[in-house]
Amino acid sequence: MFNFLKKKELHEDGTFDESGVDAGDFVDQKPLDEKESEIYTDLSIHPEWHLPEEEVYVYRFLNQELPPLQPNQVSVYGVEIKEKDGGLIVDAFVRNSLSKGIQMKPAAIIILDKQGETVARQPFDLSAVGTIPGKSSRPWTFLFPPSSIRDSEKEIPAQGWRLALELKKKPTKHSLDLSDHWKESLPQEEAQRLHQLVDSMKPPKAGEVNFFGLDARQADNGDLHVTLLIRNGSEQGLTLRQLPLRFEDRSEEVVAEGGFKLKSLTVNMNTSKPWTFIFPAESLKKTGFGFVEMEGLSSTEVMEI
Incomplete structure (x- = not known):
């Protein structure tokens, strides 16, 4: 149960719950046309909680002290915070x-x-x-383990703290990410063609990384040059230091395979980066094959990050 005596200072009159956010980001519920400009919430106890009347009274009192919400909002309003085993226990109200x-x-x-x-x-x-x-508002307790704390040396504030629901970042348009070397060496016409290709492709799923074949050709010295688009669909940058690749021809026979050690190849969030991988001639498993442009082939490998 919440500690009635140790609760933090609650709202001042005339202020809204600053933890309130648009409900559409956190529930499968369409916004409603609410006539009220400020909404006070009733207490709702979880049906599996069987509490004595005195505890319900404390929750009811604390709930009455909560600030109003605006229409179509949800909130996680913190009441008490305490340390335990290196982590934090936070008593709060989940509000609707x-x-x-x-x-x-x-x-x-x-x-x-x-x-x-x-x-x-x-x-x-x-x-x-x-x-x-x-x-309604429903009391709930949240456990933050030691690994969730940013600075374990920092004193936990007794007053002035609050909880917040982390808002999801709106996805940005998937775009082409060219390295400095590619920007300098790639003819403008080909760069424009790559931009158009990336814009026309269906972006990777959220959190997905896949590879799209662009071109494969054999150099005069017999080396096999394979150019891929590395497509990062996550909301964070991707750094590749080692990458195993296998190249197959249209008959699905293995032409070459091997592991590539990379000097921190980084693909920015929600972008596709072209990169060329070279298989030495002596590593090829098949000869006498022809090459065609790979553009339009489906992705052959998918990784989750």
């Missing part, structure tokens, strides 16, 4: 200002200090909170 009941999606929750700096961040399966009735 919609008229209908909602079930929250999994999301990351952040603890912010008075200056708005992140103290800790931890993903939670908020569906465990259950269905939160319309215009």
